[in-house]
Amino acid sequence: MENIEKLNLAEIPLYTYDKKTKQAFFLKHIMELFDHHCHHSAEFSRMMSAINYQKQNVNSIEDLPFIPVRLFKMFELASVSKEQVFKTMTSSGTTGQAVSKIFLDKQTAALQTQMLSRIVSNYLGNTRVPMIIIDCEATIKNRNQFSARAAGISGFSLFASKRLFALNDDMSLNLDGLKKFVEENKAKTIFMFGFTFIVYQHFYRELMKSTQKFDLSNSVLIHGGGWKKLFLEAVDNATFKSQLNSVCGLNRIHDYYGMVEQTGTIHMECEEGYLHTSEYSDIIVRDPKDFSVCRNGVEGIIQLLSLLPISYPGQSILTEDIGVILGEDECKCGRKGKYFKVNGRLKNAEVRGCSDTYGESSRRS
Amino acid sequence: MEKVLEEVEFLLGDKFELAEELLTQPSHDVFSEDILSFLSDISELLLKSSSIRAFPDVATFAFYCRKANLSAIKRIHQTGSEYRIGRGLLFHITPGNVPVNFAYSFFAGLVTGNINIVRIPSKNYEQVDLIINAIKTVLLRENYKSIFSKRVFMVRYSRESSATEFFSSICDVRIIWGGDYTINEIRKSPIPPKSTEVTFSDRYSISIINAERYLKVLEKGKIAIDFYNDTYLFDQNACTSPQTIYWIGSSIDVEYAQREFWKILQQILLEKKFELQPILSVEKLTTFYAQAITFGDIEKGPQCTNDIWRVKNWSVHRDIDLFKCGSGYFNEVNVLSLDELSPVINRKFQTIGYIGFSKEELENWLKRSKPLGVDRIVPVGRTMDFSLIWDGYDLVSNLSRTIEIN
Numbered sequence: 001m002e003n004i005e006k007l008n009l010a011e012i013p014l015y016t017y018d019k020k021t022k023q024a025f026f027l028k029h030i031m032e033l034f035d036h037h038c039h040h041s042a043e044f045s046r047m048m049s050a051i052n053y054q055k056q057n058v059n060s061i062e063d064l065p066f067i068p069v070r071l072f073k074m075f076e077l078a079s080v081s082k083e084q085v086f087k088t089m090t091s092s093g094t095t096g097q098a099v100s101k102i103f104l105d106k107q108t109a110a111l112q113t114q115m116l117s118r119i120v121s122n123y124l125g126n127t128r129v130p131m132i133i134i135d136c137e138a139t140i141k142n143r144n145q146f147s148a149r150a151a152g153i154s155g156f157s158l159f160a161s162k163r164l165f166a167l168n169d170d171m172s173l174n175l176d177g178l179k180k181f182v183e184e185n186k187a188k189t190i191f192m193f194g195f196t197f198i199v200y201q202h203f204y205r206e207l208m209k210s211t212q213k214f215d216l217s218n219s220v221l222i223h224g225g226g227w228k229k230l231f232l233e234a235v236d237n238a239t240f241k242s243q244l245n246s247v248c249g250l251n252r253i254h255d256y257y258g259m260v261e262q263t264g265t266i267h268m269e270c271e272e273g274y275l276h277t278s279e280y281s282d283i284i285v286r287d288p289k290d291f292s293v294c295r296n297g298v299e300g301i302i303q304l305l306s307l308l309p310i311s312y313p314g315q316s317i318l319t320e321d322i323g324v325i326l327g328e329d330e331c332k333c334g335r336k337g338k339y340f341k342v343n344g345r346l347k348n349a350e351v352r353g354c355s356d357t358y359g360e361s362s363r364r365s
Numbered sequence: 366m367e368k369v370l371e372e373v374e375f376l377l378g379d380k381f382e383l384a385e386e387l388l389t390q391p392s393h394d395v396f397s398e399d400i401l402s403f404l405s406d407i408s409e410l411l412l413k414s415s416s417i418r419a420f421p422d423v424a425t426f427a428f429y430c431r432k433a434n435l436s437a438i439k440r441i442h443q444t445g446s447e448y449r450i451g452r453g454l455l456f457h458i459t460p461g462n463v464p465v466n467f468a469y470s471f472f473a474g475l476v477t478g479n480i481n482i483v484r485i486p487s488k489n490y491e492q493v494d495l496i497i498n499a500i501k502t503v504l505l506r507e508n509y510k511s512i513f514s515k516r517v518f519m520v521r522y523s524r525e526s527s528a529t530e531f532f533s534s535i536c537d538v539r540i541i542w543g544g545d546y547t548i549n550e551i552r553k554s555p556i557p558p559k560s561t562e563v564t565f566s567d568r569y570s571i572s573i574i575n576a577e578r579y580l581k582v583l584e585k586g587k588i589a590i591d592f593y594n595d596t597y598l599f600d601q602n603a604c605t606s607p608q609t610i611y612w613i614g615s616s617i618d619v620e621y622a623q624r625e626f627w628k629i630l631q632q633i634l635l636e637k638k639f640e641l642q643p644i645l646s647v648e649k650l651t652t653f654y655a656q657a658i659t660f661g662d663i664e665k666g667p668q669c670t671n672d673i674w675r676v677k678n679w680s681v682h683r684d685i686d687l688f689k690c691g692s693g694y695f696n697e698v699n700v701l702s703l704d705e706l707s708p709v710i711n712r713k714f715q716t717i718g719y720i721g722f723s724k725e726e727l728e729n730w731l732k733r734s735k736p737l738g739v740d741r742i743v744p745v746g747r748t749m750d751f752s753l754i755w756d757g758y759d760l761v762s763n764l765s766r767t768i769e770i771n
Contacts, residue, residue, distance in 0.1 A: 043658045050657035051665050068651040075658055288643035290671050291650075301647065320647055346644040349692075 007307060009114045012279045014122055015335035019328050022279055022337065027061055029307045030315055034064065037313040040079035044313040061282055062293050066303045066318040069100065069261050078103040080311045091148055091260040100260055105311040112264030112308055115280060116155050119266055123254060124159055124220060130185040131160035132178070132219075134194030134203045136167040148260040149195060149225075155264070156193045156222065166194075166203065173206040182214055189218055195225035196255065200240060207247040217249035224256040224266065231344060237273070257342055261314045265306040267340075270333035274326060277337040280307045285325050285340070286318070299324045299343060320346045372526040376485060376497050377504070378518035384535045390515060392451035393478035395765045396439040400475055403509055405432040410499045416491075422465040423492050429751060430472065438476070442753055447767040451478030452561075453537035455764065458529070458551055459483060460543045463599060464490035467519075469751045470540055476753075477764035480516045482532055487521060530554040538563060538764055544604075563763055565604070565756050568715035569686040569738075572607035572745060573703065575721030576614030576622035588720060589629040591746025595718055597639055598749075602691040604756075605716040605748040609678075609685055609696040611706050613721075619699045627668055627675065634672055641672050645692045649674045652690040659684070666697060683709050707734035714738030715756060718745040 007029065017025065034055065037044040044067075053065055071077065078085065084105045091100040104112070133153055140150045157163060164181040168174050182190070194203065199221070207214070221244070230240065237255060244250045257275050258266035267275040267283070277283050284293055285300040294300040302321045309315045323342040331339040367383060381387060393400060408430035417423045428434070443449075455474040459467035467483055474481040485493060497519055504513055522528045533539055533554040541548050544567045556562065572592075582588065596606050612619040653676060657663050660682055666675030678685070678698045685696055700706055707730075717739060719727065727742055740757040743750065753760045 046657050046661050047654045050653065050663050067654055068647050070647075070651045071654055071658075074651075074655055288646040288671070289641070291646065301643065318647060318650065320644065322643075346647065347642070349642050349644050349648065 007111065007310075009111060009118060009280065014118055014278050015276065015337055017279050018336055022282075023060065025279060026282055026305075026307070027058075030061065030064065030305060031055060031058060033307065033310070033315040036310065037079050037315070041077060041313050043075055043077050044079070061305060062284060064305070064316050066284075066316045067313070068318045069259065069320065072100040072102065072261055072312075072314070073098040076101055076103070077314075078312050080105045084311070089148065089151055089260055089263060102260055102263070102314065103312050108308060108311040111310070113155060113158065115264040115278075115308055116266065117158050119268055119278060120156065120159060120222065123222070123268060124189075124191055128159055128161040129189050129191045130181070131157065131163045132166050132181065132190055132192045133157070133163060134166045134192060134199050134223075136169045136171060137165045138169040148263070151260075151263060152195070152224070153193070156191075159191055167198075171198075171202050173202060173210075175206075175210060175212055178214065179212060182216065186215075186218070189220060190216065192216070192219050192221040192250075194221075194223050196223045196227060196240070197225065197229045199223050199244075200230055200235065204240075204244055204247060214248045217251060219250055220252040220254070221250055222254050222256060222268075224258060227342075228345060237269075259304065259317070259319065261317050262304055262306045262309065264308055265304075270331060270335060270339070272331055272333045272339075274331055274333070274339035274341060276331065276333075276335050276339050279337070281305060283323075283325060283338055283340055285323060288346075294325075296325045296327055301346065302340075302342065322346060367531065369526070369528050369531045372522050373528050374521045376519040376521060377501055378516075378520075379514055381515065381518075387454055387480055387515060388535065390480060392453055392480075393516075395449040395451065395478050395761065396443055396476055397478060399509075399512055400478065401432075401435045401439065403503065403513060404430045404472065404475065405435055406503045406506075406509075407499050408432070410502060411496070414495070414499070416495060420492050420495065423495050426465050426468050426472075426496065429469075435476075438753065442761045445767075448770065449478075449761075449765045449767050451480075452764060452766050453479060454535060455479045455481050455538050455540060456532040456536035457481060457483040457540045458542060458547065459486060460547075461486040461488055463603065464492035465496070466542060467493065468496050470542065471517075471519075472751075473753060473755075473760045474540070474764060475517070477761055479538075479764060480518075482518045482520060482536070484529075484532075485519050485521050487523070536560055541565065561763070563758055563760070567713065568604035568756065569689070569713045570605050570607050570716040570718070570748065571714065572610045572718045572720070573706075573722065574610060574612050574622065574626070574719070574745075576612050576618040578721030579622045579626065580618065582721070585625060585629050586633075588745060589626070589633045591744075592626075592630060592718075593633050593637065594746055595748045597634065597637070597693060600692045601694065603749060605718075606691075607716075607718050607748070608689045608694070609698065611703075612697060612699050613701070613703060614699075615701075616699055623666075623697070624668070627673060631668075631670070631673060639672060641692060645690075646671045649690050649692070649694050652688055652694060656688040656696075659688075681705055681709055683711075685709065686711065686713050703730045704734060707736050710736035710738045712738045715740050716748050717742045718748045719743070720745050 038048055047067060051065055058064060085103045086106045086109055087104045089102040089104060135153060140153050164177060166174055166178050241253050244253060255269040256266040265281045267277060269275050282305040284303040286303055287294050287300050299322055302319045302323045304319060305316045321342050322344055323340055325338055325340045328338045329336045408427045411417055411423065411427035417427065457470045457474060459470050467485055471481055471483050503509060504517065529551060533556050536556060537560050539556050540563045541551050542565045548564045548566055599606060662679040664677045666677040669675040672693055674694045676696045678696055681698055681700060719742060
């Protein structure tokens, strides 16, 4: 396990390894992680023996097993003892739904913070900047449950020289505070952060209605959390960007894709509009018919790999998202690594059978 | 007029205004001639229509209601000499995902002499329309109109409506299909103290195959189609669909038998153009890993594909019924005799589909082991056949009453 302890995130300048170098580096480390979890998580070990996982049969990352994310909602999967758990993260499920529970020890938590910081500074630069959080402060005050939303806010706050919560605790827009903050910092780049749906619902829509005008053309917005709700309202990424631009002049807007099961390992949307893997993460798109690997350009189920999960077996997970890899090392933005798009989520199953009169198939997920 | 009825769409039957109009009507005799000829006329009309060719499930229902079968059913079920009439008003809540199920529920309620209010699933199925239209046509005939127009109601309403509460409050028997969740939801609406309920809860079904005898069978293609009909036809999600297959025999026989069995089934899936919904690939993998974590000694079976997901169990697990997924997720266990599986059969077990056993062998096993569960044991291919004894309920006696005369 020694090598895992040594994983050094400062080692490589991000987005510089070409395909071959990345493969060799990544495969070595992720196989160590598989070993580590087979030894330290009884649950993971049982899963691997059920599919007869043999490391000598692995020649590339495509040969590695993957576990569906829903398992983190059904079982408490950890590769450290209870005493070593430093923080438990939960997904932001709606009431009544099972939530994912992710167990972090100090090392993994630190790796997540560092990773996030390295990725974001690739877009924001290395200096701290004034930050507008498009959320309310109450979100992070509830420490009983460390939700993905709170984790996102506090994680991204690393880059803040000072912060403003743009929403009041009732989620209304704090127009006066916003105005003051923007004026005070008009000479600087302002970093804005929020969850996609909240940005749209509580920021964009409110600005639309308001008579006050803001000039945020000097700002950078980073947002994430998924498009499920906005797709329902037929708002796609392009619409989102142009609408925001029209109300406040924002033109540097980056979506990011990540999961609570792999916090820190986010995939940022580049200037060309594509999501990127780094040296420490990877993506494989699989055909739902037989889980075979889809060629670039072909849509399938997204599998995510990350070198960070040490305290829990989340290094190779099968999501319920569908997406497509567009290429590797060749994105016009200049970053090396795979670049891809997320197209949405797998449709809930419509099953025949004699159950489910009342729930009418809304009970799954 | 009862206000709640405004929210109810009557697909069939005259909209009534007051519960009293229904409740003052006398019940009919069980298996009365009027009812049987009404049903056989519906059957005749359906069988004549060309559109049922596309719907084997409608054809099966029509065939079930044909005159000769009705007489046979009457002969089998009308045994005692006591006088039996319907209990009165039945309220049926039928499942959203099996299109023709409502028709069988209705059938059971009608032959037992009752007034029937059947809640039809909100999803649109051509099968439902076909059957309802046939009933409607027959209902318009002069000889039936006066008898049945206030006894046969097919209704639809939204989940938010309080119609369930209303119909529950006036029914003599409530029949709930749709599993545990539905039953618990519907039970929030009380029924009158003297009324009764027939509930079809979540069940678990299995197959048993005698490997040595299966290997000797010549018609393996037919067996595969039968098995397909038991499982994939309803996404392995009907309560009668086998989830676990217990292979009885030596490990060598079982291995050969399994190889043949799944190879032919794969062929059938191709012929039937079976297409697995993408999310179900993920669900099968999730179920498999959850089972691996819980049991510790399972393995992905040979020739396991996303379409036919095979799980090899190295021991006979008691809680195997917790791991079902549907759409082709099969647990397999090799045992030397039926006695080995007796202890795992709990109250949730419903149907056993079999290949390669005689009735006598099965009877002997039952008498020996007296399993806690199991309501029916039928040949593979017949697990979906409807019968008036269903899920352990004798529907004729549950939906009718006797009047004692001394």
